[in-house]
Amino acid sequence: MTEISKYGEFGLIKHLTKDLKHVQPSTKKGVGDDCAVMDFGSKRVLMTTDMLLEGIHFNLEYVPLKHLGYKAAVVNFSDIYAMNGTPTQITVSLGISKRFSVEDIEALYSGIRLACERYNVDLVGGDTCSSMTGLTISITCLGVAAAKDIVYRNGAKLNDLICVSGNLGTAYMGLQLLERELMVHRSTNYGTNLSPSTGETEGAFEGKEYLLERQLKPEARRDILEALRKAGVKPTAMMDVSDGLSSELLHICSQSGVGCCVYEDKLPIDYEAAALAEEMNLNIVTCALNGGEDYELLFTCSINDYEKLIPIDDLYIIGHITKPEYGCNLIGRNGEEIGLKAQGFNAFEN
């Protein structure tokens, strides 16, 4: 008997799908990217799915249900954008235990629907059933893209620039803040719920609203894709940062057959996040590399596009693609070379 933790999440998926063969001519890309890609005769159809389980992916002691719904939808949209596509439809499946009321599920749905409205996505179906314990959310998203526009993970070339949008590690610091306040709250208000919205812990969250928002209500970066389109830049490889920069860079490099070199002093880090990390005795660079849930876009593009990238707001060039022999390394502030490791959240080691 083999314990699942031996494989880890990616290892298990790889193991289970290693000799999958496709028989449908419409299947253009299966397991191994942000989305599957299908050709049904005109535009390509993209498909992605995410499952969120209570106690594993979210803690309802501090996550409001409306925010949870919003985030559950947006993380799927982010996967479609990460292929340079446009999300169009979702289905929502819910497993709901007796603890939840109709009003709770309405709140969850209101978040999902708000996300759909903001991103012009239609909610077209789903499944709702009771569960023995807790809340389970499974969302599948379809999107479209012209075949020539799709960006996969495997297209990074030697000397390509490595770019990332927004900032990294901030969602993780938001989570740390929420977890810390929960502990404080638990020790002083046994049995009641913490709610960032009621103001009872206002002092602790004051001035840190941005960190909370990054954790509780992330946005997908369609604005970056629009800016790239306007600038006439097509990335060579792309994915969204859900598990952490290190983990995602390793995916792009292994699938593209290249190495990479990123610079510590180029990593975009939010000031508030850095301050909180210092206060909590955490290394913000480690958080930026491995924190995950930032849902920023990570992509590579030709060095010839350098001039076109510079004017784009909120976009950072953090390194470049190397020969595979070089491996995947971070160059520290003092010039030291540190091998990147996928230390991101391993779902099976908790």
Place this chain on the structure above:
Amino acid sequence: MTEISKYGEFGLIKHLTKDLKHVQPSTKKGVGDDCAVMDFGSKRVLMTTDMLLEGIHFNLEYVPLKHLGYKAAVVNFSDIYAMNGTPTQITVSLGISKRFSVEDIEALYSGIRLACERYNVDLVGGDTCSSMTGLTISITCLGVAAAKDIVYRNGAKLNDLICVSGNLGTAYMGLQLLERELMVHRSTNYGTNLSPSTGETEGAFEGKEYLLERQLKPEARRDILEALRKAGVKPTAMMDVSDGLSSELLHICSQSGVGCCVYEDKLPIDYEAAALAEEMNLNIVTCALNGGEDYELLFTCSINDYEKLIPIDDLYIIGHITKPEYGCNLIGRNGEEIGLKAQGFNAFEN
């Protein structure tokens, strides 16, 4: 605070989605049928999703994981066939607790993959994560159909014939048999697992293999669609029987704005199932009406197609469509009229 059981599964979905608006021109049909329907420029794309939760939808004390995987995939294919489409791709999301080994998940996947091979469907993606308790399976299936071929639930017309494939109530009797043997087994072998495959309860299952197969390893009726196509018959309304004949007939009638009349003595009932029902003091007609999980096709078609339907194997005409004022009724063996009710499994009343 409103308890979810007040709405029930269908009521809750209806409540949550009642004022949904679509903004994507590609969305042709949203919530309310077996699948959503999208138009991406050539063939229509169908999409359906099903979530299965341990302790609610399956009991691993007697359901082998390979069978569970097979069934989880096939019930999605069945939804695509129920729109007269062809399933093409699935994504599989799993939530797995520590109790499960890699070998367990391999067994589950082998069933999913076997179903994919048999039905020519590609497994193109998914999500795998740990869960706090039990096993959660969420599968989303895409399919294709020419726009003119799609059959919705809302097309039944006055005087149309009501047809059903296979037989009804058999999967439910298979479940009763498994539950009964589990009780016997629990009282004599406390702490061990019942397995229909090990032969230890062989006596009890002998001669009843068909009932077990209907429950543990259902098939989707693509053969019926092929026969209808060959015969030149296009149903006016169609769905698969997952919740029970009564429940499905009420869906078709309410969406089509019609009533229906079905005859008790026309309901296709398996001999073994009837014998077991008698032995267990159950009314087989009630099982046929409300048992669910048969995954047979229920459809209506024009009375002009009557001659074409007769030669088709394993297909039964059980009644006809009436004016809406008549309601939905079963005519008993003695001519009595009994109103149909959706007594099918209510997921929120357990």
